[in-house]
Amino acid sequence: MSLFKNQNIKIYNSISKNKEVFKPINEGAVGMYVCGPTVYSNVHLGNCRTFLSFDLVFRYLNHLGYKVRYVRNITDAGHLENDADSGEDRIAKKARIEEIEPMEVVQRYTIDFHNTMAKFNALPPSIEPTATGHIVEQIGIIKEILKNGFAYEKNGSVYFDVLKFNESHHYGRLSGRNLEDMVTNTRELDGQSDKKNPQDFALWKKAEPQHIMRWPSPWSDGFPGWHLECTAMSTKYLGEHFDIHGGGMDLKFPHHECEIAQSEAYNEQNPVNYWMHANMLTLNGQKMAKSTGNNILPNEIFTGNNTILSKPFNPTVVKFFMYQAHYRSILDFSNDALEAAEKGYNRLMEAFNNIGKLPIEAKTSWNLEDWKQSCYDAMNDDFNSPILIAQLFEAAKFINAVKDQKATITEKDLEGLKATLSAFIFEVLGLQDVDSESSNTGKLSDIVNLLINLRNEARANKDFATSDKIRDELAAIGIQLKDGKEGTTFIL
RNA sequence: GGCAUCGUGGCCGAGGGGCUAGGCACCGGUCUGCAAAACCGUCUACUCCGGUUCGAAUCCGGACGAUGCCUCCA
Numbered sequence: 001m002s003l004f005k006n007q008n009i010k011i012y013n014s015i016s017k018n019k020e021v022f023k024p025i026n027e028g029a030v031g032m033y034v035c036g037p038t039v040y041s042n043v044h045l046g047n048c049r050t051f052l053s054f055d056l057v058f059r060y061l062n063h064l065g066y067k068v069r070y071v072r073n074i075t076d077a078g079h080l081e082n083d084a085d086s087g088e089d090r091i092a093k094k095a096r097i098e099e100i101e102p103m104e105v106v107q108r109y110t111i112d113f114h115n116t117m118a119k120f121n122a123l124p125p126s127i128e129p130t131a132t133g134h135i136v137e138q139i140g141i142i143k144e145i146l147k148n149g150f151a152y153e154k155n156g157s158v159y160f161d162v163l164k165f166n167e168s169h170h171y172g173r174l175s176g177r178n179l180e181d182m183v184t185n186t187r188e189l190d191g192q193s194d195k196k197n198p199q200d201f202a203l204w205k206k207a208e209p210q211h212i213m214r215w216p217s218p219w220s221d222g223f224p225g226w227h228l229e230c231t232a233m234s235t236k237y238l239g240e241h242f243d244i245h246g247g248g249m250d251l252k253f254p255h256h257e258c259e260i261a262q263s264e265a266y267n268e269q270n271p272v273n274y275w276m277h278a279n280m281l282t283l284n285g286q287k288m289a290k291s292t293g294n295n296i297l298p299n300e301i302f303t304g305n306n307t308i309l310s311k312p313f314n315p316t317v318v319k320f321f322m323y324q325a326h327y328r329s330i331l332d333f334s335n336d337a338l339e340a341a342e343k344g345y346n347r348l349m350e351a352f353n354n355i356g357k358l359p360i361e362a363k364t365s366w367n368l369e370d371w372k373q374s375c376y377d378a379m380n381d382d383f384n385s386p387i388l389i390a391q392l393f394e395a396a397k398f399i400n401a402v403k404d405q406k407a408t409i410t411e412k413d414l415e416g417l418k419a420t421l422s423a424f425i426f427e428v429l430g431l432q433d434v435d436s437e438s439s440n441t442g443k444l445s446d447i448v449n450l451l452i453n454l455r456n457e458a459r460a461n462k463d464f465a466t467s468d469k470i471r472d473e474l475a476a477i478g479i480q481l482k483d484g485k486e487g488t489t490f491i492l
Numbered sequence: 493g494g495c496a497u498c499g500u501g502g503c504c505g506a507g508g509g510g511c512u513a514g515g516c517a518c519c520g521g522u523c524u525g526c527a528a529a530a531c532c533g534u535c536u537a538c539u540c541c542g543g544u545u546c547g548a549a550u551c552c553g554g555a556c557g558a559u560g561c562c563u564c565c566a
């Protein structure tokens with residue numbers, strides 16, 4: 001029997017602002033769409049947080065036995081830099097700067113994005129469609145919206161008529177905005193726009209002569225509006241009405257609001273049951289954003305090549321750090337917080353690796369079933385990874401107690417404990433055991449072990465001058481010796 | 493200016509009317525030739541001012557502050 005039959009998930013639905021019991025449209029199956037990156041530069045850490053948040057959702061749903069179709073797009077069509085008609089396509093701009101073809105930019109940064117997510121051990125989505133691969137579908141939707149009277153054409157561009165739409169529908173439902181307020185608060189643009197109202201948004205834009213990325217359409221040679229691609233691709237792969245739509249908090253308005261409007265204007269369907277928004281990662285208290293330069297690249301963290309951190313950090317440690325905060329909370333990135341996370345992570349992994357060394361007894365002095373359910377409870381409560389991690393530390397404490405013979409466990413429970421821990425640490429959180437992979441291999445390891453043996457001989461002879469010299473000089477190179485009951489180990 | 497979200501101990505972060513997570517640091521202890529590492533223990537906090545309540549960090553109102561969105565952004 002699938003686990004999901006016993007575990008009831010609650011999801012915070014951005015549109016109702018409440019936690020709601022999750023009930024998929026089709027029992028046992030989940031359709032999830034997440035807005036992916038615009039591939040015009042290296043993916044930054046803030047982007048990664050959002051995708052890691054939804055990776056957790058994907059992994060947990062999978063763990064529970066749901067059949068999940070997870071669609072995450074790549075925005076490669078390029079969109080205007082500002083709202084004025086003369087704005088330049090960002091991908092084209094980047095291409096001009098780097099003197100390469102626009103699709104070369106797209107290719108380069110798509111690869112970077114995939115590499116980075118792989119380092120974080122994020123699962124690839126089930127389908128990863130591109131905007132440029134769905135121009136036909138987007139044109140099809142525009143035609144329908146025009147036919148339904150919620151869009152108008154002007155000078156080869158097509159705009160969504162927000163005021164008209166709002167007469168019969170509710171524009172602003174998701175973001176809690178009121179169209180009348182928006183109209184009164186909007187400052188006038190320079191009057192260059194073809195739009196009837198500043199709130200209207202483009203479904204299709206006629207391309208200026210210098211614009212490289214362009215496709216033919218009934219209205220002009222041009223390119224689709226940004227909001228449209230998600231409507232087209234989510235509809236194509238998940239249907240007109242699907243379960244979960246996710247994205248960064250910054251996409252709530254206008255992007256997701258416009259998606260809802262487009263879907264309703266297209267087919268009178270509320271497209272999404274559960275809207276999920278992952279909160280921002282801040283750096284120095286400010287949102288990380290490519291456009292402002294306030295960002296740090298994942299690779300700069302992994303290599304240590306940056307001005308913010310004192311040392312390199314492994315991707316899995318960065319991920320663990322992120323999961324110690326709830327996805328709906330703003331999280332501030334700092335050296336101190338990362339170092340604290342790294343130590344905690346090491347403690348957890350060490351406890352996990354000690355499971356095999358535990359003594360077996362006739363009784364278990366701990367309620368394993370309650371603990372296990374508390375892990376599920378944490379995740380069921382809107383994917384509360386910080387509480388899950390707290391529960392994992394409870395298990396670590398218990399493991400250490402058994403090791404010190406202050407608690408006991410049976411063979412059967414030991415297996416159960418290991419299976420549950422393994423499921424949550426590796427399967428659900430998607431963490432990796434980096435320590436056991438890296439340090440104990442190769443010639444370096446042999447050399448260090450040789451020195452360890454020499455030191456231990458010196459210690460046995462009470463030649464502490466020599467033994468301390470070996471220890472201290474290794475430490476100066478960056479190799480730390482750890483004396484334990486079962487001998488001496490080292491970490492780099 | 494409008495719309496949101498948030499303000500928790502030295503730091504990071506959960507929780508969300510009485511049962512008061514977790515991690516890191518500090519301090520104390522076990523271990524050690526001494527250390528380090530590891531493990532154990534300790535540390536009781538919710539911006540301010542009113543209100544509701546037997547009881548508020550938690551609910552309501554206000555003030556102050558922070559952040560996000562209102563233009564492309566995860």
